[in-house]
Amino acid sequence: MFRPISRTWLIVDIVGAVLGFAVTTPLTLFFSATQLSAWSGASALAVTASVVASAVVWGAAAIARLSPALALGVAWFGAVIQMGMGLAPAVYDLGIMVVLFATAAWGSRRLLWIGGISALGGGVLGGLYFGVVWSGELLTDAASALRAALIATLLASVFVLAMVMSWGAGLLWRVILRGRETQVARAQAEMLAAEEQERVRIARDMHDVVAHSLAVVIAQADGARYAAAAQPEIASEALGTIAQTARGALSDVRLLLTQLRHRQGDGPQPTLADLETLFAQVRQAGVEPRITVDPMPPGEPPGAIQLAVYRILQEALTNAIRHGDGAVEVHLAWLPDRVDVQVRNMIGGDAVPTVGGHGVIGMRERAQLVGGSLQAERHGDQFVVAASLPIGGPVAG
Structure with missing residues (x-):
C-alpha cells in the first residue's frame, strides 16, 4: 500500500x-x-x-x-x-x-x-x-x-x-x-565481473610465480642438503640460487598485492627475453631442458602472446621439476599466424600432474585468454603439454 x-x-x-x-x-x-x-x-x-x-x-x-x-x-x-x-x-x-x-x-x-x-x-x-x-x-x-x-x-x-x-x-x-x-x-554486474576476472588473473599469476619459485627452492634445498657434507661449495651455490629465486618471487608477489590493493593496471610482465632466466632457474634445479625454436619469431610478437608463452612454459617446467624424471624437451614453432608450444618430460612411476589441478587449469586459461587452446595429458611414460596460440587473435581484457 x-x-x-x-x-x-x-x-x-x-x-x-x-x-x-x-x-x-x-x-x-x-x-x-x-x-x-x-x-x-x-x-x-x-x-x-x-x-x-x-x-x-x-x-x-x-x-x-x-x-x-x-x-x-x-x-x-x-x-x-x-x-x-x-x-x-x-x-x-x-x-x-x-x-x-x-x-x-x-x-x-x-x-x-x-x-x-x-x-x-x-x-x-x-x-x-x-x-x-x-x-x-x-x-x-x-x-x-x-x-x-x-x-x-x-x-x-x-x-x-x-x-x-x-x-x-x-x-x-x-x-x-x-x-x-x-x-x-x-x-x-560488469564491475563485479571485472573484479572477479582481476581476482582470477592475480590468483593465476600468484600461482605461477609462487609455484615455480617454490619448486626451484625445494629442488635446490634438497640438492644442497645432500651435497653439504661432501661438496660445501655446491651447497653454497645452491643457497645463493635459493636466495635469488626467493627475492624474485617476493618482488613479484609484492607487485601482485599492490595491484590487488590499489587496483592498479598491470605492472611489468615477463617477455620472451626472460625465457633464458627461466631456463637457467630450471637448470639450477637439476632439470636440463632441451630447447628447440623452429621457426624463429617473425619480428616482435604481441606482448600478450609473449606473456602467455612465458607463463605456460613456466608452469610446464615447474611440473617437470616436481613430477619429472630426467630431461625436458621444449619446442617452440613461431608460424606466421600462430605459435605452437610443446613441453615433454619423462615422469617417474605413477607421478603425474593433476589434469584438473590449478596449474593445468591456469595454463589452459592463459591459452584461452589469447584465443588459443591447450592440452595437457599423459602419453605413455611422458607428460605432454601442447598449446597453440594465434598471433593477433582476440585478447580478453
Missing part, C-alpha cells in the same frame, strides 16, 4: 500539494462564481463544496508518490463530491492529473492499468456529466439537445486526452526509471 520514499520527497510532495491547493482553489472560485451559484442554488454551500473537493483532490496528490493506490481512491472520492454537488470541472482538477501520473510512474503493474482505465473512464464520465448539466440549462428542443450532445462529446474528448496524456507521461517516466535501474544493475 505504501512505498518506501525519502522524507525529502514526501515533504516536497506535501508542499507542492499545498501550493497547488492555494493557487487553484481561489482561481476556481474566481472564474466559476456565476456557475457555482447557478448550479448549486446556494452560493455558500457551493463554495464550501468546491473548497472541500479541492482539498480532497490535492490531498490525493500529496500522497500520490507514497501510495499511488490510495491516492487514486481518494481522487475518485473527490470527483464524486464534485459531481454530487453539481460542480463543474475546475482548475483544481489538475491534482487528478498528478494522481494519474503517479499510478503509471510508481504503481504496481495492476495499478498501472487501473490508472489507465480511470483516465479513460474518468474523462468520458467528466465530459458526459458536464454535458448533461449543461443540457439541463439549455434543453428546449431537438436542436439544443443535439448541441448539448456535441458539447458533451467534445468535452469528453478533451478530458480523455488530458487524462491519458498525464497517465502516458507517468508511463514514460516509469520506462525511464526501469531503464536507469537496468543500467545500474548492468554496471554493477
Whole structure:
C-alpha cells in the first residue's frame, strides 16, 4: 500500500500539494462564481463544496508518490463530491492529473492499468456529466439537445486526452526509471565481473610465480642438503640460487598485492627475453631442458602472446621439476599466424600432474585468454603439454 520514499520527497510532495491547493482553489472560485451559484442554488454551500473537493483532490496528490493506490481512491472520492454537488470541472482538477501520473510512474503493474482505465473512464464520465448539466440549462428542443450532445462529446474528448496524456507521461517516466535501474544493475554486474576476472588473473599469476619459485627452492634445498657434507661449495651455490629465486618471487608477489590493493593496471610482465632466466632457474634445479625454436619469431610478437608463452612454459617446467624424471624437451614453432608450444618430460612411476589441478587449469586459461587452446595429458611414460596460440587473435581484457 505504501512505498518506501525519502522524507525529502514526501515533504516536497506535501508542499507542492499545498501550493497547488492555494493557487487553484481561489482561481476556481474566481472564474466559476456565476456557475457555482447557478448550479448549486446556494452560493455558500457551493463554495464550501468546491473548497472541500479541492482539498480532497490535492490531498490525493500529496500522497500520490507514497501510495499511488490510495491516492487514486481518494481522487475518485473527490470527483464524486464534485459531481454530487453539481460542480463543474475546475482548475483544481489538475491534482487528478498528478494522481494519474503517479499510478503509471510508481504503481504496481495492476495499478498501472487501473490508472489507465480511470483516465479513460474518468474523462468520458467528466465530459458526459458536464454535458448533461449543461443540457439541463439549455434543453428546449431537438436542436439544443443535439448541441448539448456535441458539447458533451467534445468535452469528453478533451478530458480523455488530458487524462491519458498525464497517465502516458507517468508511463514514460516509469520506462525511464526501469531503464536507469537496468543500467545500474548492468554496471554493477560488469564491475563485479571485472573484479572477479582481476581476482582470477592475480590468483593465476600468484600461482605461477609462487609455484615455480617454490619448486626451484625445494629442488635446490634438497640438492644442497645432500651435497653439504661432501661438496660445501655446491651447497653454497645452491643457497645463493635459493636466495635469488626467493627475492624474485617476493618482488613479484609484492607487485601482485599492490595491484590487488590499489587496483592498479598491470605492472611489468615477463617477455620472451626472460625465457633464458627461466631456463637457467630450471637448470639450477637439476632439470636440463632441451630447447628447440623452429621457426624463429617473425619480428616482435604481441606482448600478450609473449606473456602467455612465458607463463605456460613456466608452469610446464615447474611440473617437470616436481613430477619429472630426467630431461625436458621444449619446442617452440613461431608460424606466421600462430605459435605452437610443446613441453615433454619423462615422469617417474605413477607421478603425474593433476589434469584438473590449478596449474593445468591456469595454463589452459592463459591459452584461452589469447584465443588459443591447450592440452595437457599423459602419453605413455611422458607428460605432454601442447598449446597453440594465434598471433593477433582476440585478447580478453
